[in-house]
Amino acid sequence: MIPALRVPATTHPRRSSTPHNNEVVPMALLKPTLPDVPDITEWQQRSRSERLQVLTRHWVDHGFGSPVLVYSFYLLKLVIYVGGALTFVAATPGIGGVGDIASWWDQGIVYQKLIVWTLLYEVIGLGCGSGPLTSRFFPPIGSILYWLRPGTIRLPPWPTRVPLTKGSRRTIVDVALYLVVLLGAMYALLQPGGMAVAGAEGAGLLDPLTVVPLIVALAVLGLRDKTIFLAARGEQYWLSLFIFFFAYGDQLIGFKLVMLALWWGAATSKLNHHFPYVVAVMMSNAPLIRFRAIKRLMYRDYPKDLRPSWVPTMLAHVGTATEYGVPLFLVFFGDGDILTWVALIYMVLFHLHILSTIPMGVPLEWNVFFIFSLFYLFGAHGTHTVWQLHNPWLLAVLLPSLVVLPLLGNVRPDLVSFLPAMRYYAGNWATSSWMFRPAALARMAEVLTTSCALPTEQLTRLYDARTAALMAGKVQSWRAMHSHGRAHNGLVDRVAGDDPDVIVIDGELIAGFAIGWNFGEGHLHDDQLLRAIQERCGFLPGDVRIVTLEGQPIQRQDQHYEIHDAALGLLETGTVTVAEMRARQPWPTDGRNYPVHEVHRTEAGNAAFAAAASPQRPGTSAGATPAATS
Template sequence: MGFLAPDLPDIDETRWRSLPRAERMRIMSVHWAEYGFGTPWGVLPLYLLKCVVYVAGAAVVIGLTAGFGGVGHLTQWWTRPVAYQKLIVWTLLWELVGLGCGSGPLTMRFLPPIGGILYFLRPGTIRLPPWPRRVPCTRGDRRTVVDVALYAVVLASGVGALAGRVTAAGVLDARTVIPLLVALALLGLRDKTVFLAARAEHYGLAVLVFFFSPADQIIGWKLIMLALWWGAATSKLNRHFPFVVSVMMSNSPMMRWRWLKRTMYRDFPRDLRASRIPFGLAHFGTVVEYTVPAYLVFFCHGGTSTWIAVIVMMVFHLHILSTMPVGVPLEWNVFFVISIPWLFGHYAGVEVFDLRSPLLGIVLLVALFVVPAVGNVKPEWISFLPSMRYYAGNWASSVWLFRGDAEERIEAALTASSGSATTQLTALYGAHEMDMIIAKGMAWRAMHPHGRALNTLIERAVDNLDDYAVRDGETVAGHAVGWNFGEGHLHNEQLLAALQRRCAFEPGELRVIVLEAQPLHRQRQHYRIVDAATGLAEEGFVRVADMIARQPWPDPADPVPVQPIGGGAAPVRVS
C-alpha cells in the first residue's frame, strides 16, 4: 500500500478482464480478508485530522460563549449544560453539511470528499420525499428553491443557536432552536436524505430536549444514549453480526498482523465464513453494550465504580473508531467518547427516575421505543437509523446493473457536484484500477451474508451478465442524492424512478436488485428485481441460513436458494 495508491491484488489488466466474475470476487474477498479495503495510508491521517477539526472547532465555538473565556478556560466551562447543548448543535450542523458520516474515500468520495451542502444548497439535484402520496406539497423528485431555502434556514438557525443567549438557568434559550427544528421537519418531509444526513434520530431529538428543565435535559440525554446502545445491541442479536466483526477487523489499520486477520475466518483462504473468534467478539460486545450502559444509567451514583464503567464505554467506542468502519461514523463515536464522562461521570448524581416532565417521557417513549420497535418488525417502513439498527450487518441493500452507456447517461443527466465514483476513480488511478477498486467494494458487500444473496440474485436478473457493469447501490446513491451511509432506502425503486424520468432507459438497460433488511421476528429477507423501464420483474425471499452457509464469491453449482413469490422458479431474462 502506498501513501496515495490503494493496495490491490497484483493482476495485470489483460488477465483481470479474462477472469469470470466469480473468480474476481474470490480474489477480492481473499484480499479483503488480509488487507481490508486497502485504503492508501495518506487517507487515514485525513480522517484523523477531520476528527481533530471537529473537536477543536466545537471547543472554539463553545468557548466564545459569553463568560466562558475561550478555549483556554475549557476546564472551567466544559461541565456546564449550555456547553453540551452547543456540542449537540455543532455536531448536527457538522453532519448536515456532509463532513461526518458518509464522507471521504471510504464512501467513494474523492474530489470533492463530501456531498451534503454541495447538493442540498443546489436547485435541480434529486430529492426523495418519504411519503409523497400522503403528505401534501411533497411530490416530485427535483430540489427547488423552497428546499434550498429550508436547508439554509436550518444552517442559519443552527449557527444562531451556537451564538444564542444563555438564560439565567445556564442553558440556551430554547426559542433559538425553533426555526431549526421546524425547518428540519419540513425539509425531512420533502427529502428524507437531508433528514437522515442530519442524524435527526439522535441529534434532532437531543435538540428537542432543550425545551425542558435543565435537570430533565440531562435525564433525556442519558435515556437517548441508553436507547442508542440498547438499540444497537438488540440489532446485533442476529446471524449477520459475526461477519461484520470479521470484516471490520480485516479493515482495521491498527491490526497489522495478517496471520491474526486470517484467524477471523474458518479456513483462510478456502472458507471465509466467520470463525469462532468474531462470534465470540460479537457476543462479548453485545453483552457489554447491554450491561455497562444499564449500570451507568440505573445504578451508578458516582465514585470509582462509575468511572470504571465510564472508561469501559469510552474504550468501546475508541475501538470502533480504530477499525475505520466503512461509512466512517467517526465523529459520531467521538461524540459518544465526549458525552460519556460528561453525562455519566460528572452528572452521575442526576437520576433518570427523577424525570419531572410527563411530556418528555412520552416523546422519548415514542422516539426511543415505538419507532425502533416498528422499524425492526417492519424494516421496509422505517430507515435503519431511527430504527436504531446500526452497524450490525442487517441493512437494506441494492445492486445496479448497467448495460451499454446507461451509467454514463445517468451522469450526464444528473445535477451533481462531482462525477460518479467510477469517473472519479478513473481520473485518479486509471480504468483498470477503477475496475478493481469497484470490485473490492463489491467484495466488501459479499463478505456480509446479504451480499451472498445478492450474488445469486444478480445471476437471476439478466441473461448475459458480461453485458452489464455491476455497481453497488451505495455508490449510485452517493453520486445521485449527495449522501450515502448504508441506507438502502435511498437507492431502491424511488431513486430508480427518478433516474428513469431523466434518462428514459429502454427495457433491459438498467436493472436493480433490491434486498430489504431482515425483520427481527423472521429469518428471511425480501428481494425485488426491478427494470427501470418495465417495473417489477420478480420478487421473493431468501433465507438467512442459506446466506451464511455460502462463500463471498458466487458458486453457479451451489447458489443461494430463492423463494419467488407466485411460485415461479425460472430466472428473469432480458431479451
C-alpha cells in the first residue's frame, strides 16, 4: 500500500444506514468520495488485507471517487484538443474558416494535420497519462516540464546495442532533440499544403519533406529515451507520418490499415482471462453509471466475492468480437454503401462508450481521433478500398510495425512495449510494486529532479493528510481489482510481509514522479528505472525493493516475476499462474504463502532473505520472506 501516513486522529460521523442497491451514487463538486473512516490512526494500524477489503468494496460503488471537477478538467482538455485541431486546420491557406467545416473536413491535408497535431498534443503531455486520474494533481502534466530539463532520468531502450545511447542522465543533446520534435511538429502544422494531387482537391496535401525533421528527431530521441517515443504514441502517429510520402489514394489505404491493426491488436490482446476484470473495474469508475445495482451487477457476490460476474465477461466478449468483426468489414468489404455506414456508426458508438467511461490512463483524445477517422476514412472516402492499392512498397513500410511487432509482443511481452505491441487496455500489462523504507522514500524525493511531488504530497497540499492517505489507498485498490493486482498482493507479502514500516507504492506512480510520464507501461518502472534512481540516491541493501510482474505471453497461462533490491540487484525470479490470480479476491488472504513456481534465487537473494529471517537490523532489509518454493 501507499504509506499509512502518521497523522493526528480525527473523527467523522458514520452513516447511520447502509445504502440500498437502487440508490444513486452521489458525486461531490470538489471533495472526493472516500470510505467512511472515523479514526485515521486506527485505520493506519490495520493490516494491508483489512484496508484493501474496505477500499476495494468501496471501489465497486464509487470507483476512484473523483469529484465532479476532475471530469470537468477532462472535458476542458477535450475542448482544447478539438479547438487546437480546428485552429491549425482553419489557418491553412485555401481552407475556409471554422464555420466552413462542411466544405473542408474531408480534405486530405486536414487528416494529415490532425495526425501531426495529435502527436504534438501527446508528446507535450496533454493527452494520455495526464491529470488526476493518473495521480497527477498539481501540475496535471509532467512530460514537457520534465523533458526540457537536463539532468533528469532518461531510459534508453537498447543502451548496450545502440551506440551513443548509454547512460540514464538527460543531456543538452536530449533536450535539443525534444525541442526539434516540438518545433518540427509546429512547422508541419503551419505549412500551407498546396501539393495538388489526383483525388486531393481543395488545399492539396502537405509536402512530405515538411515532416522529415519530426520523423528523424523523434526516432533518434526514442533511441536515447524510450519514454518520449512511447508518450508520442509513435506506434500510431509517427508511423503514419511515413504514409505522407505515398500517393493520396495509397495514403487512404495506409491510414485504413493502421486503424485495422490497432483494432485487431486490441482485440487480440483481449484473448485472455484478464479483460473481464478490466471491464468491471472500468464500469465501476464510469461517471455516467450512477446506480449501485448496476455497478454491483459487475461482480459475482458483492461484498464477499469481487471477481467479475457473467456481465463484464459477456461485455468483454462483445468488445473483442466488435474489434475483430466490424473493422474487418469496413476495411475489406465496405464500399461506402448503407452497410458501410451502419458499421461506421456502430464503431462510433463503441468508441463513444469507451470515452464516456473516462478510463484510468484517460486515452480520451485517442478515442476522439478514432471517431473522426471513422467518418473521414470510411465515410467520406469509403468507396476507396484496400483492393485499389497501387504501390506495394506501402506494405513494406507498414507490415513490420503492424504485424511483426504485435506478434512478437504477444509471444514475448518482455521484449516489446505493450503500446507498439498493440496490447491495449486489456489488463495484461507489465506492472511493478515498489517497497521503501521511510527514510529511503524521503531521500528519493529530496535527491531526484522531478516535475512534481509524490502523489501523496500533492494530495496533502490540496486536501489534508487523511484524504491523501485514503485517496492513495484507492489507487492501490484499483490495481488490486485487476487480476494481476491479486498476484501483486501475494508477491508484496512475500517480500515485505505486513511490516508497518514498509511503504508500498505502485510503480505507475513512481514512473510519473521520476521520469515525467506514466501510461500503464511497466517497462518504464522496472529494474532499469531502479538502477537509474540508485545511481543518484545510493540506497543501502533493503532500503528499496521492487517486484516486477511481466505480462502474460499469449501461448502460456502464467506470468514471470522478479524481485530486485536497489543495492543488491536481482534477488529472485519465478512465475505465478493466471488460474491462481482468478481464484483470489483483491486482498491478501494467506500472507507470504502465495504460490509461486519455477523459483530461482540469486546468491544475493539467498543472503538477503536469510538475513530477513533473522532479527531485524536497521536499514538491512525491506521485510521477511519464507524459503523459496517450487
